[in-house]
Amino acid sequence: MQKTVNTTNSPAIHHHTPTSKPNKLSRFLKALRKVSNDICTRFVDLFRCCFSKTPKNPQGQAKIDENDRAEKLEKILQKISARKIQQYYRAHVKRVKEAPPNDYGIVSSQPYDGTKPEHIGRTYHFQIKKDGQNQKKILRVMYSPTKGPDSPMEGGFKSIDRIDKKFVRLKIVKGDSFRKEINNNDDLEGTSTVILGIAVDSDTMIARFGGDSLSDYLQNISSINPAHFENAVKDLQTLHKRNTYLIDIKLANLTYDGKNVNFIDVDNRVRIDPKKPNITKFNITLYYTTTKLLRVLIPDFFGDGSGSFSLGPKTDAEKKSYFKVSDEYAFLLAMIIATSKKDDLKRAFYGRNVGVKKNREFHGVMNNDNQSYFRNWIQAHVKPKFHSNIASILRDPYEYAQKSSNPPYLSDMLLFKGSMLKGVCRNFWVNSSM
Ligand SMILES: Nc1ncnc2c1ncn2[C@@H]1O[C@H](COP(=O)(O)OP(=O)(O)OP(=O)(O)O)[C@@H](O)[C@H]1O
Numbered sequence: 001m002q003k004t005v006n007t008t009n010s011p012a013i014h015h016h017t018p019t020s021k022p023n024k025l026s027r028f029l030k031a032l033r034k035v036s037n038d039i040c041t042r043f044v045d046l047f048r049c050c051f052s053k054t055p056k057n058p059q060g061q062a063k064i065d066e067n068d069r070a071e072k073l074e075k076i077l078q079k080i081s082a083r084k085i086q087q088y089y090r091a092h093v094k095r096v097k098e099a100p101p102n103d104y105g106i107v108s109s110q111p112y113d114g115t116k117p118e119h120i121g122r123t124y125h126f127q128i129k130k131d132g133q134n135q136k137k138i139l140r141v142m143y144s145p146t147k148g149p150d151s152p153m154e155g156g157f158k159s160i161d162r163i164d165k166k167f168v169r170l171k172i173v174k175g176d177s178f179r180k181e182i183n184n185n186d187d188l189e190g191t192s193t194v195i196l197g198i199a200v201d202s203d204t205m206i207a208r209f210g211g212d213s214l215s216d217y218l219q220n221i222s223s224i225n226p227a228h229f230e231n232a233v234k235d236l237q238t239l240h241k242r243n244t245y246l247i248d249i250k251l252a253n254l255t256y257d258g259k260n261v262n263f264i265d266v267d268n269r270v271r272i273d274p275k276k277p278n279i280t281k282f283n284i285t286l287y288y289t290t291t292k293l294l295r296v297l298i299p300d301f302f303g304d305g306s307g308s309f310s311l312g313p314k315t316d317a318e319k320k321s322y323f324k325v326s327d328e329y330a331f332l333l334a335m336i337i338a339t340s341k342k343d344d345l346k347r348a349f350y351g352r353n354v355g356v357k358k359n360r361e362f363h364g365v366m367n368n369d370n371q372s373y374f375r376n377w378i379q380a381h382v383k384p385k386f387h388s389n390i391a392s393i394l395r396d397p398y399e400y401a402q403k404s405s406n407p408p409y410l411s412d413m414l415l416f417k418g419s420m421l422k423g424v425c426r427n428f429w430v431n432s433s434m
């Protein structure tokens with residue numbers, strides 16, 4: 001007959017596996033439990049202690065206690081200072097919200113003159129927005145750095161006159177004052193590599209420091225890791241889905257912060273709003289576009305011949321596919337230049353005339369003379385089923401946009417994990433009619 005076991009007062013003993021038989025230790029514990037639950041608990045505790053790590057000497061224990069106390073004290077101090085900062089910050093926010101913002105929605109502080117020497121002279125700028133209930137909200141806090149750049153940092157229209165590792169201040173050197181609408185950046189929401197500039201008055205803009213200009217960076221380093229373009233091309237897709245086009249993508253309008261390539265100089269981007277189909281003025285760089293693209297995007301271009309130019313407001317939502325490919329073509333060019341060894345590049349780009357010139361039809365950077373170079377790049381950096389798409393974009397982006405209905409986004413075509421398929425793809429090129 002099977003013995004029944006009374007388990008009412010004694011909890012079950014758990015073995016390592018449900019199938020394992022009670023070992024000597026568990027039998028011993030069970031017996032002990034019968035004598036006294038209390039003694040049993042103590043014994044088990046003692047038993048556990050033997051296996052837990054204890055300091056080898058009493059001084060060690062004292063050290064641990066001391067560290068423990070120091071840690072606790074530090075936490076308390078942190079809490080106190082966090083509370084102080086919070087109180088100060090709340091009062092400060094109240095003051096900022098009470099001050100009337102300027103036409104650009106900005107409240108600016110007096111230059112800092114407090115106790116932190118490294119902050120002296122900084123002017124803080126607060127971008128204020130009214131919400132649905134007319135309540136003021138601080139959208140952004142920036143400051144003007146106090147030092148100038150070591151060497152000139154300028155484009156055709158703006159130039160940096162103050163810079164540090166967090167912010168840059170840009171001044172207009174040529175062209176019109178900043179429009180007030182420039183500070184509406186809703187379309188950039190959720191992107192991380194698009195560095196917007198906020199106009200704090202009619203000719204001053206503050207932007208987050210985006211790193212070294214990619215064109216400067218490449219003077220010293222021969223190429224950068226292609227993976228560092230991944231977030232940027234994803235953000236480009238986000239913008240295109242919102243009908244925003246950056247238009248002037250080029251090495252000089254990209255920065256590199258060691259991890260990511262970022263877009264700068266985005267204030268002249270084109271936003272096509274189906275409800276308000278007027279597009280704004282924009283600049284485009286001739287090296288990064290083609291004659292046919294210009295004919296469709298800027299029909300009156302061929303009257304001028306200058307390096308960059310603008311288009312007056314024009315109703316044109318039909319141009320969306322050309323704007324999209326125009327950005328993708330320019331992005332590809334910049335990425336190819338930045339990720340290639342200089343000698344290869346010379347052969348591909350500089351050996352031929354690249355870019356639009358007034359008296360020359362220029363259809364795209366890839367042609368019969370240099371195609372082998374581009375094929376190598378495509379093989380390494382593009383998913384196999386999109387090789388021909390990318391080749392078509394590089395040969396003639398206008399034609400690609402015209403012929404393809406609903407083409408994929410560039411970010412879905414690029415391959416960022418390195419090429420594991422080199423061997424597999426070789427035949428594709430032999431048979432391809434590109
Ligand atoms: N946020 C930033 N972070 C780092 N560098 C920047 C930033 N903004 C601008 N720069 C530097 O300043 C230069 C000029 O700025 P930006 O490109 O905005 O001026 P631009 O005159 O509008 O240019 P473009 O001639 O392309 O129209 C850039 O090429 C870059 O070197």
Ligand SMILES: [Mg+2]
Pocket residue numbers: 155156252253265
């Ligand atoms: Mg620029």
